[in-house]
Amino acid sequence: xxxxxxxxxxxxxxxxxxxxxxxxxxxxxxxxxxxxxxxxxxxxxxxxxxxxxxxxxxxxxxxxxxxxxxxxxxxxxxxxxxxxxxxxxxxxxxxxxxxxxxxxxxxxxxxxxxxxxxxxxxxxxxxxxxxxxxxxxxxxxxxxxx
Amino acid sequence: xxxxxxxxxxxxxxxxxxxxxxxxxxxxxxxxxxxxxxxxxxxxxxxxxxxxxxxxxxxxxxxxxxxxxxxxxxxxxxxxxxxxxxxxxxxxxxxxxxxxxxxxxxxxxxxxxxxxxxxxxxxxxxxxxxxxxxxxxxxxxxxxxxxxxxxxxxxxxxxxxxxxxxxxxxxxxxxxxxxxxxxxxxxxxxxxxxxxxxxxxxxxxxxxxxxxxxxxxxxxxxxxxxxxxxxxxxxxxxxxxxxxxxxxxxxxxxxxxxxxxxxxxxxxxxxxxxxxxxxxxxxxxxxxxxxxxxxxxxxxxxxxxxxxxxxxxxxxxxxxxxxxxxxxxxxxxxxxxxxxxxxxxxxxxxxxxxxxxxxxxxxxxxxxxxxxxxxxxxx
Numbered sequence: 001x002x003x004x005x006x007x008x009x010x011x012x013x014x015x016x017x018x019x020x021x022x023x024x025x026x027x028x029x030x031x032x033x034x035x036x037x038x039x040x041x042x043x044x045x046x047x048x049x050x051x052x053x054x055x056x057x058x059x060x061x062x063x064x065x066x067x068x069x070x071x072x073x074x075x076x077x078x079x080x081x082x083x084x085x086x087x088x089x090x091x092x093x094x095x096x097x098x099x100x101x102x103x104x105x106x107x108x109x110x111x112x113x114x115x116x117x118x119x120x121x122x123x124x125x126x127x128x129x130x131x132x133x134x135x136x137x138x139x140x141x142x143x144x145x146x
Numbered sequence: 147x148x149x150x151x152x153x154x155x156x157x158x159x160x161x162x163x164x165x166x167x168x169x170x171x172x173x174x175x176x177x178x179x180x181x182x183x184x185x186x187x188x189x190x191x192x193x194x195x196x197x198x199x200x201x202x203x204x205x206x207x208x209x210x211x212x213x214x215x216x217x218x219x220x221x222x223x224x225x226x227x228x229x230x231x232x233x234x235x236x237x238x239x240x241x242x243x244x245x246x247x248x249x250x251x252x253x254x255x256x257x258x259x260x261x262x263x264x265x266x267x268x269x270x271x272x273x274x275x276x277x278x279x280x281x282x283x284x285x286x287x288x289x290x291x292x293x294x295x296x297x298x299x300x301x302x303x304x305x306x307x308x309x310x311x312x313x314x315x316x317x318x319x320x321x322x323x324x325x326x327x328x329x330x331x332x333x334x335x336x337x338x339x340x341x342x343x344x345x346x347x348x349x350x351x352x353x354x355x356x357x358x359x360x361x362x363x364x365x366x367x368x369x370x371x372x373x374x375x376x377x378x379x380x381x382x383x384x385x386x387x388x389x390x391x392x393x394x395x396x397x398x399x400x401x402x403x404x405x406x407x408x409x410x411x412x413x414x415x416x417x418x419x420x421x422x423x424x425x426x427x428x429x430x431x432x433x434x435x436x437x438x439x440x441x442x443x444x445x446x447x448x449x450x451x452x453x454x455x456x457x458x459x460x461x462x463x464x465x466x467x468x469x470x471x472x473x474x475x476x477x478x479x480x481x482x483x484x485x486x487x488x489x490x491x492x493x494x495x496x497x498x499x500x501x502x503x504x505x506x507x508x509x510x511x512x513x514x515x516x517x518x519x520x521x522x523x524x525x
Contacts, residue, residue: 046320046372055315055322055370057264064264072487086372087413088446090484097524098289100173101226102282103238103259103269104313 031080032133034117034140035059036125043143049084051128053095054105059126067108068117068129080130083146169230174525176223177287179492181518182215190510191346199514201498203294205301207246208342211516218245220294220518222285224254234261238271242285254306269311276326276366277302279377279409279422287522291418291444291482293494296457298476299424299438303339304359307332324368328381331360344389346510351392358386364405376410385428401430409440418444420455433464442478451482461508471508473501489523 033048035041041059050056051065058064070077072089081089099105111117114131121127122139133145183199198212209219224242231237240255257271274282280295284305287293294300309330316323333356340355364381387399409422420442428434442455454477461472480494496516502509 050322056317086415088448089487090449090490091446093487093524094289097175097286098283100524101175101224101240101286101289103228103257103273104267 029076029079030133031076031083031130031146032136032142033084033128033130033144033146034121034136034142035128036121037139037141038125039128039141039143045084045144045146048144049086052085052108054099054107059128063126066124066127068111068120068127069108070114070117070129070131071110071112074114076130076132080146084130171228171230172225173228174223174225175286175288175523177221177520177522178217179220179287179293179518179520180215180217181211181219181516181520183211183213184515184517186213187512187514190504190507190512197512199512199516201297201496201514201516202511203297203516203518204246205297205339206303206305207244208338209244209246211514211518216245218248221245221249221520222287223249224285226255235259265315267311267313267315269313270309272306272308273311274305275307275330275332275362275381276328276364276379277305277381277405278379278407278424279420281305286524287492287520288488288490288524291420291451291453291492292442292455292478292480293492293518293520296440296455296476296478298459298474298498299422299440299457301459303337303357304332304334307359307362309362318369321369321371323370326366326368328362328364328366330362331358332362333358333360340387347507353392354390356386356388356390358388359383360386373413374410377408379405379407381405399430401428403428416446418446420444432466433462435462435464436460437462449484451484453481454479468503468506470501470503471506473503473508474511475499475501486523488525489521491519491521493517493519 033043039059039061041061047056052067078089081087081092085092096107100107111120114135117129117131118137118139121129133142136142183201185199186196187199189195189197201211203209203211203219211219222242222244224240226238226240229237236259238255238257238259239253241251242254243249243251255273257269257273260268262268276282278295278300280290283289284295284300307330309328311326311328313324313326335356336354337357340357344352344355360383362381362383364379366377366379368377382402382404384402388396390396404427405424407422407424412419422440424438426436438459440455440457442453444451444453456475456477458475459473463471477497478494480492483491485491498511498514500509500511500513502511
C-alpha cells in the first residue's frame with residue numbers, strides 16, 4: 001500500500017516537473033524586432049505583421065523593406081511566428097509557398113546566424129529582422145519586443 | 147516540336163542566366179502520392195457487369211485512381227526559375243513533370259512580372275486562371291491541408307490561359323486588399339479532359355476535341371485581415387468546342403460562360419474554416435448552370451492537422467426543367483503531419499457519391515471510396 005502511494009507520489013512529481021519544463025520552455029525567448037539605427041519609421045504589431053507577410057512593402061518612411069529571417073531550425077523563428085504572425089511555422093511556410101509559386105511575393109531572406117542578422121541590418125538602412133532580445137547589440141535598433 | 151521549343155527555352159534560360167550572371171533564383175515544389183480505390187461498382191456502360199471504382203483526382207489531366215495502387219494519378223515535380231532582369235522586371239518559368247504525363251516535363255507557366263509601383267504589379271504570359279480560391283496554387287500540395295482541392299469542383303477542362311494580369315494592392319483600415327484584373331485566351335487542341343469523355347461515351351469511334359476559351363475577362367478582389375482571407379471572383383469567356391469525327395466532319399458548340407465565386411479561410415485558433423462557393427452559368431439556350439461549394443474544417447494541433455471536407459457539385463438545365471444531370475459530393479477525412487519545416491505527410495480517405503441522373507447516363511463517375519497517402523514538399 002505504502003509502495004503504491006510512493007509510486008503515485010513519484011508520478012505526480014514527475015508530471016509536475018514535466019509541466020514546469022514545458023512552461024519554462026514556452027516562456028523561452030523574448031523576440032526583438034530590429035532595424036537599422038537610422039530607421040525612424042513607426043512600428044506597431046499590425047505593421048510588423050503586414051511587413052513580414054509581404055502585405056506592406058515599405059516602411060512608414062517610404063523606403064522598401066528588405067526582410068530577413070532566422071533559419072527554421074532557430075527556435076526564435078517559431079516564437080516570432082507564434083507571437084507576431086499568430087500562426088505556426090508550418091502555416092507561415094504554407095503561406096509563403098503559395099506566394100512564391102503564384103509569383104505574388106518573396107519570403108524573408110534566411111540568415112544563418114544571429115550575428116549575420118545583426119551584421120546585415122547594421123549595414124542596410126532598409127533591412128528589418130528579428131532575433132532573441134537578449135542577444136541584441138547597439139549596432140541595431142530594437143523597435144518592438146514580444 | 148514541343149520538345150524543341152522546350153529545349154530552346156531551357157537553353158535560353160541558361161544562356162541568359164550564366165554569362166551575364168543575372169540574378170536567377172530556383173525553387174520548387176512536389177508531391178509523391180500513392181492511392182487506390184477500394185471496391186467495385188456496376189458499370190454504367192456495360193449493364194450487368196462490374197468495374198473497379200474510379201476516383202478522378204485530377205479532372206484537368208485526368209489523373210485517376212482505380213483498384214490498383216498507383217503513384218501516377220497525382221504525383222508531380224515542379225521547378226521554378228525566376229530571372230531578375232532589372233530593377234522592376236523579372237521573368238518566371240515553371241517546369242512541371244506530372245505522373246499523368248509519365249513525368250515528361252512541360253513549361254506550364256511562363257510570364258513576365260513588372261512591379262510598376264509598390265502597389266501595382268503587371269504580369270504577362272501563361273498562368274492559371276484565378277477561377278476558384280485555390281486555383282492559382284492548386285498543384286502546390288504543400289500550400290493547403292488536404293491531398294488536393296476537391297476534384298469534383300476543380301473539374302474544368304481549362305485551367306490555364308495566356309494573357310495579362312494587373313494587380314493593385316491597397317489598405318482599407320486594418321484590411322489588406324488586392325484587386326486583380328485579368329484578360330486572356332486559351333486554345334487547347336486535343337483537350338485531355340474532353341478527349342477522355344469522348345472515349346468514355348464514344349468508345350473506339352471517339353475523336354479529338356478542341357476546346358477554345360477566348361476573351362477570358364475578369365476581376366477578383368482579395369481582402370484579408372488578422373483572422374480571415376476572402377476572395378470574390380467574376381469572369382466571363384467565350385467558348386468554342388469542336389469535335390472532329392473520324393470521317394473528317396466536325397460539330398461545334400459556341401457559347402459563353404460566366405463564373406461567380408466567393409471563397410476564403412477563417413482562422414479560429416485552433417480551428418481553420420475553409421470554404422468556396424461558385425456558380426457558373428452557360429448561355430447555351432438550355433439555361434445550363436453549375437452550382438458548387440466546399441466547406442472544410444481543419445484542426446491545428448502542433449504539427450498535426452486533422453481535417454474534414456465536404457464538396458458538392460451540381461449541373462442543371464433551368465430552361466428544360468431537368469434537374470440533377472451530373473451531381474455528386476465528396477466527403478473527405480484526412481490528416482496532415484508536418485514532419486519537416488518544408489515537408490508534410492498526408493493521408494486522406496475520400497467517399498465519392500455519384501447522384502447523377504442515371505436514366506440520362508449522367509451517373510458515369512460511379513461511387514468510390516479511395517485512400518491516398520503521400521508527401522508534399524517545397525524547396
